[in-house]
Amino acid sequence: MFFSQGLYQVYQKYKVALLCNQASLDETFTPTFIRFKQAFGKNFRLIFSPQHGLYSEKQANMIGSYDEVEPFTQTPVISLYGPRLEPEPYHLEDIDVVFVDLQEVGCRVYTYIWTMFLLLKVCFNLGKKVVVLDRPNPIGGKIEGPYLEEDFRSFVGLDPLPLRHGLTIGELALLFKKRHFPGLDLEVVPVKGYRKSLLWKELGRPWVLPSPNLPSWWCSLVYPGQVLLEGTNLSEGRGTTLPFLVFGAPYLRIEKVLNFWEKLDLPEKNHVFLRPFVFEPTFDKWKGSRCFGFQLYVKDPVRFQPVKTTLILLRFIKENFSEFEFLEIPYEFEEKKRPIDILVGSKPVVDWLEGKREIDLDFYLYYNLKNYQEEIASILMYE
Template sequence: MLKNKKVAVVGNQTSMIPGTSGQFVHLVDTLLNSNIKVTKVFAPEHGFRGKADAGETIKDGIDAKTGLPIISLYGSNKKPSAEQLKNIDVVIFDIQDVGARFYTYISTLHYVMEACAELNIEVLVLDRPNPNGNYIDGPILEKEFTSFVGMHPVPVVHGLTIGEYARMMNGEGFLKNKIQVKLWVVNLKHYNKNETYKLPIKPSPNLPNAKAINLYPSLCFFEGTNVNAGRGTNLQFQVFGSPYLSAEVFNFEYTPQSNEGSKSPKHLGKVCYGKNLSNSENLNYLQLDWLIEAYQNTENKNEFFNSFFNKLAGNASLQEAIKAGKSAEEIKASWQDDLADYNKRIKPYLLYE
């Protein structure tokens, strides 16, 4: 499929495959060693080598190992331009996703597919397992809350591999003007979504292990509040806390510090009161009780939510329901009809049992 074609790769530190020596080798190096004409690399949030903070501007540059030009797809340039894709025959997308709507790599995939469709360039997605692929949960995004942390009418936990997600974007007309790209997906062998898949490489700086990845869909809501979700600790997305939570209710204390992946974490240098979830049982559903409990036990409730929360939720109703004192069960009941419809809609795009 790639022979005699000029290739661009959208990748990061997770774009690894096992080499002959048993160690991981980067996809770009593997392709070059196989005489594939890779001419440039596109880098998503966190950069090509995956060391930048969340939300940090990624600069264009040159990959020191291969000498290939690296073009950032984060910041002001989220969609490859016609000039950047000039003389490219096929774009390979190979990035590990974690199955949550607000994880921005699926938004990068959207813009890559859209740009390639407009220029009649093929897209080849190398599929990877979804570590949160064994369940589907959360509200469906409403159109007026579309942003880079939620571009499509899907639930918070979408249950698809990155290859299935690409097929859905094409088939459901999610791209601009309902344009479709010539899409190839290289399927996974022997993959079962109900089997636990432990990622061999951390997918981003603040998802260091399987527990953080499992808790991420539930704890990421705290990014839209004044609660710290473990950034600035070595338990990112495994603890939460803030100086405004009741120390009597939340008896776990920690102090966020500047570290790799979070140079300026929320409540830097301040004692936070919260919970340590690093030894909790694995979730196979979206947990709202922690969010509700934090809201109910915070000082100055009118300062709890920030403007980012509704983008993460994909609606205004979740925040309103929490403020109104509704339980997690009541809130989740309101999603069920939409989730049943979503489960029917995705069937044509599924590649695995």
Template sequence: MILGCEALLADNKKIESLKGKKIAMVVGPASVDSNLQSSFKLFLKKGLSINLLIGLQHGFEGDKQDNMIETPHDIKKNQSIPVYSLYSKTRRLNKEMLNQFDVLLFDIQDVGCRIYTYLTSLFYILEDCEKENKEVWVLDRPNPVGREVEGFLLQKELTSFVGAAPILLKHGLTLAEAALWYKNLKSLKINLVVIKMLNYYIDKEPWPKHLSWINPSPNLPRLSSTIIYPGSVLIEGTTLSEGRGTTRPLEIIGAPYLNTQKILEILKKDFLKYTKHCIIREMNFEPCFHKFKTESCKALQIHVDNKTYTQDFNAFSLMSVILKIIKTVHPKKDLWSKPPYEYEYKKMPIDLISGSYFLREWVDSGGHNNALEDQLKKDKEIWLKSRKDFLLY
């Protein structure tokens, strides 16, 4: 299997076509080849004129922990190439950046989830580059959570930086496929070049075994946390801890008061089908920072790094049901966190994350399971039709 960046590096004709052009590269800590060499440094060795580097949320070096922690521009790092941030005072390419390049190479590792802001940044970049007649080349990378989809379609009124288009929460696309889909959706007249991966079989092996996992952001340190993320990210919209400040962020859910024994009993008794393809166990943790800092939390940990896991694991439905049970077991606790969340100061974080008002209303009202399943099925059918013409693998 060959990554998009590796395919381009090996294509002498395309490399020659880029020589003499001013190039920008969007990269992060996971922008490496199979031997863990920095892709932008490899392109420099090929003789390309990289005029500027661009980092996204969590910073060019991937060192910023949390939401709304911005990274300033820096022109002193990395061989005197200026480093601009699209998670600073601006989340868009401005004139200063756009005037410095002809072609933008986008080489970012994504995690297959709408709320992960690298996807929104890609969509913004396509729009901004179209206006200034700039080329965009997307060097494709694996979607580690595969082709299966889940979650709600984004409601238009909940459009935000964590949801910029009517796409399912877990969308089942690579970033190159998403770029093609978005170009068509918005009828963008942009010169978009896709550099496909070679010998990539997303249905059989979403994350090829020969590739090392480099966390693309600080709180997805393991492949297993990425698999659980389409469900555990919902906890960011609650007063519960999603395990930030521990060694297992986004694999655990907890609070000092949580009656995990009762929650697990109800889950296994009434919602057993949602626990397929994973193992859930009780545990305790004490966060070093973030929610419940230095407090002992009772928690549930979701395990998918075992033989039970398949691509059919539905993290979103599982976490939705767990939230419903927690609301039942602890009815007097304020479950939902308040704004702001990712530069939205009025809308509820859980609504922005899920992309719909449905989940919060369903949990609060003690809605029937069939109502959740019916809505998820409806949204899934719409999304599968929307994406079908843009699959590359």
């Protein structure tokens, strides 16, 4: 968090609210909400919490958190995941400025960005100012599709973005303002000295898990691809100590998948190593069952393509294991569209996954993103 004395002085007389969670910390590991209490005193009126709750103790997929009182500062906490997905107008009646301090992970389906999107919408409608305290994108500025299609909008994609969007949360706020909220009073406080070409491991910062199943930066690096497994009956490693870095199922034959992977004539496979792995999840899919699969070891984080890697593996598994299934609704408050549809966000790519058509996968992952790159050029804050 990049809170400064100067920022405090500017907003000292305002009544403020803060959207944050337990990963919203400064360089001394002091939570932002404690800094705000110290700085604003009685004018610090409200905390909004995203998915997983203020302390990120709740698990995924519609396991909501509840309104409470934060024990250190005695500040009311309003949950924006579960009882509601956006603030009610009365929450902001006594608020002048809403601050946002959330660590995003560079992926379209990470719900924190959509909680911010809905917050921006409410603040725009009510004429409230928003200040976003920007944070680095842990997986840098690279972009990887598919680009979300209109028919697949949901709470894991309320606005079109590539699956790996390449922006910081502050830049996303600027993009949403440009598209939908032109009159919004928005300020983004930049990260000093930050370059988008840097990955998290090059920043010299400790990793504080932003959500319960991203315990390391390596988990976030593979996440834009491995999160697609949430739409299948493959375990994405929830219930293990290596979520998203491991995957598998009781029906998977390790030697068959590995043989396919080793014979694959694609340069992308050279950036990641698949280590055969057997695990038993303690919760979530296949709880207590022996799962056969792999652990991902990324050898070249710069060239690694998480989405393409997972899609190629998924298609092979879909074609070669009859027990494989795409999961049905509900998923993240969506009652009509299948999880895999809203996660991938592109009908041609989903059809390709299901073997219904052949496509140039690279077109949907990279080549058709020119318009998006042109659109975001005006809101980029970092080189």
